[in-house]
Amino acid sequence: MRNETREYKFDWMLWNTFAAASRLKNGTQKEYQAMLKYIPYFKRIMETLLGTGEPGQKFIEICSKYLENLVFAKEKGKKTAITTFCFSPAIFYAMDIIPICLEVLTVMMTFMYKRGTAEFLDYCNEVGSTETSCSSQRGAIGAYLAGIGADIDMFVTDTPGVCDTNANAFSFASAYLNKPFFQLDMPPDLTGERSNEYHREDFKALICFLEGQTGKRLDPERLKENLRELAKQDEIIAELEDLARIVPSPVPVLYNLMVSASKFLFAGMPEGTSLLESMLRIARENAAKNISGLSGGVEKLRAFFCYIDHYAQNMQFWQMLDGNGICYQGNILSHFWSNNAPHVAYYHKEEVAYTIDMTDIDSLIDSLAMINSRMPMIKSIRGPYDAPNMWLEDTLGLAKLYSADLIVYNGTPGCRNTWGMVKLLARDTEKAGYPTYIMYADAFDVRVQSWEATEERFMEFLKVRRLV
Amino acid sequence: MFAAGCDVGSLTSKAVIMKDGKIIESVIIKSKTRPWESADEVMGIALSRAGLTMKDIKSCVGTGYGRDKISFIDEAISEIACHGKGARWLVPSVKTVIDIGGQDCKALRLDDKGNMMKFITNDKCASGTGRFLEVMAKVLNLNLDEMGEMSARSKKPITFASACTVWAQADVIQHLNDKVPIEDIAAGVNNAMASRMATLANNIGLEKDVCMTGGVAKNDGVVNALEKHLGIRIKRIRREDPQIAGAIGAALFAMEKAKGGVL
């Protein structure tokens, strides 16, 4: 790691960047244009985000707030928990613990830094992690292992049974830093009394652990407050998803990312709701005028990504989609399984979704356990991919609901889980009539395959399959 | 008393003859297909130049990948130990040795007595080895020495998008097509190489003095880039050609054996 990198706490740097970015539009347009000259490396990403209007502005603000929370957690006497994107932070907020989501931090740096998180990725290898471990955790955890981030109190994950490389990264890091660790373990089945009971007992054990770490009991009233807000967020997301079914889709390409961000960063907190409301306003307006959410106005293709996005610098992935008239119908990260989601109603069974029941503390805990066990990936990549309620069913249902013209897989070479059977998935989705493209890139590390090569191959696929 | 060391590598083979602790002859040749042929040839040339025969050599140690196949040696010792030994003789203050050879690279730490403490070698990948440089030099139509000189002139080294030798080749061609100055590409190659090596070296921790052995140690471009990545000065080996460090170490082990020491 270069000496310069070690001089500041990386999350403090990130916070400052986003905080400054959130103030960019406070002045006049002329002042804004003048400022862009001073941020040659961030210019494009700022333009991309702020080009979406109010949602982009709010997105930057919530990123800033999230980072501010974690940077000042210790000063405010709060505990910090390193966690993963597929772990709903609702329980942390209810217990006044500040969540630090590794993958989100990795995404932020991959977007914004010229060399992405290369130094932190490599640092993990230097201290003993395998270089084949998933880059999504390694990108941020490297900084924490090097001691150039906020103080960490504990590690909490829910990926055992779903994603080894993720669970392993948490296990490794907590052992390396000698910090307490808790795992929510996922059984291969999603539904059924046995699984429900397992999820319930496990979540109770989690609460015991968190109470032990904080010295405070879980306050049911706080939890209810959080879940009420979460229910509100789910209503908004359900409507956005419904709107996305319209042809042309009135939902702009960047919204999927922002939907994911609002849930991963601020599930059950007003910050997340505010961003969602802003997006819904614009989507409704577009729908009323029957216009496409794409900036070019013409929808040429509808793509469903069955796994994750690509986080190349300056959000080039979204720019590629938008620039080519490809409507982005979301991915595994941007669709949730609340019982009011349209895909649940149309193509999936009720029991796969979660409901929020606030009758008593037991039902509250049950609801949380359900919410967590239905988080993206936790829900669908646990059992065999073709088992009921698993990845194949989800992918086909969503692709159908959103009238996708093609299905695309993008992930990372660290993803043992999906690379173990993505060829099988693609066979099945092709059979179902969806041209399916498997990308060999690393969403968080362009050293594996450059963005230029990735884009070229993607466009080549579209040409070869006569989609454009 | 004459002692000899023979280091048979994938790209080059080296022989060193020592008399009473001083080097009297050293030879580097391009390796042949079979390691025993390389060993016979390189040692043959060294002996001939020194006016000696194998009978005059009291003890001979072999090292390198082909070491077990050499007929005239008394013992085979790993090249890691030999590079460490040789590096300590060349730079008495050395504690960390970085060796970038033809097909692998390694880093090792020595204690005060010059014994191996820790070592690490690269795994299964050409990036970060001499092979990577060779491939890139070919694409740039330069020889390896030229690449080092060129890169020193670069004002704006390119950053390679890929860590992989195969993909990086494609990148280089792309840059050439885009008329990027060759010195910038050469500098980018050196940086990519150094970055890969630095991760490996940092794994075992660095302690001063740090020196480099192996053929790539003669490439100023890589050495400078590595210094930048590691944030520590690399002491240049001036006493002899760093590429023969392994053979020197083997000869030193041979000397100890001849004096009755247990290896």
Added chain:
Amino acid sequence: MIKEFFEASTALNNKYVTQWKKNGKKVVGYTCSYVPDEVFHAAGILPFRIRGFGATDTTIGDTYFGPFICSLPKCMLQLAGEGKFNFLDGAIITPGCDSMRRLDECWRKAGSDVEGVIPSFFFHYGVPHKYADYTIKWLTDETWRLIAAVEKHFKVKITDVDLKKSIKLYNYSRKLLDRFEALRTLDAPPFSGEEALAVILAGTTMPREEYNVLLEQFIAKAEKSPGIKGRVRLMLVGSANDDVGLVRVMEGEKAIVVADNLCFGSRFYSDQVDEEGDPVFELSRRYLGHNDCPRMYGDYRRRLKILAQKVEKAKIDGVIMQNIRFCDLHGSENGLFERDLEAKGIPCMRLEREYGPLVETGRMKMRVDAFIERIKQRRAIA
């Protein structure tokens, strides 16, 4: 007699299996040491550990698995696809790790493409990743589910009495293997690491009664042996290895592997099943509780302690920590072990390798040789 063990451990459809099948009996394969053998033994079925040893390429494996996957399940699928596992009447897949877990659907897909390569009984046995009262309960229920499925498919009845008998028999094996392990800690161990692996592998391929007899004879002979002296004592740690050739490369002429924490190693036999109490519950408790596998996340400190104890007990000079490429679980934990054991003054060496046909032995040997030289240098000073 060691020949018996070597033969049993290297031939896929060995003479024990052939005889078993000739007698009209059934064989069920399993991929992971978390599967309770006793359940099958109690049903009169031969439990057979599925391995990838013997695969010479992975063309079939690569057809179904993606590229960034460890070669262990690929080799297993390769053999299956070539029909080499056609003697199996059943197969049990577990979420040992993500790569192994996906053997489930990959094998099923291969089975629908090529007739006859998938056994008619195919079961996904869900093993938790941690040890707690509710996870033991889960595994107990899961084992009941397995028992019910075996009973239905193979038209047998597995009673508590049968299970207890089987547990007793397997516990006796474990006692024998404890003695076997103790012999390796002697100053002059009576057999090499290569031989030790052959003994353990054989146990996964033959009827337990016959294995116990061979084991008794082997141990009796070994106890009288003068032993192997003067070698550097190594402990082998990390990813699964079922190739005696790999251990041979590491031992060479200068070293001997006298301890391990491997899946085909101490994990095979450590800890008894409690013979009082409900047999299904006790099986679940032992299998979930004892295994030194990094898939049990968050348990590093306990595993480190066990390794340190083994180092002391077996008077280890150095630890070789190997992992199969793409095995992040072992690979990363080896990084932690190296840090902490080196801090205690125990020389360690990490090595990444491929699983499958034994290639690049030169590269491996070079590293092991250097490691042994390092240990010897250290000894010379001490």
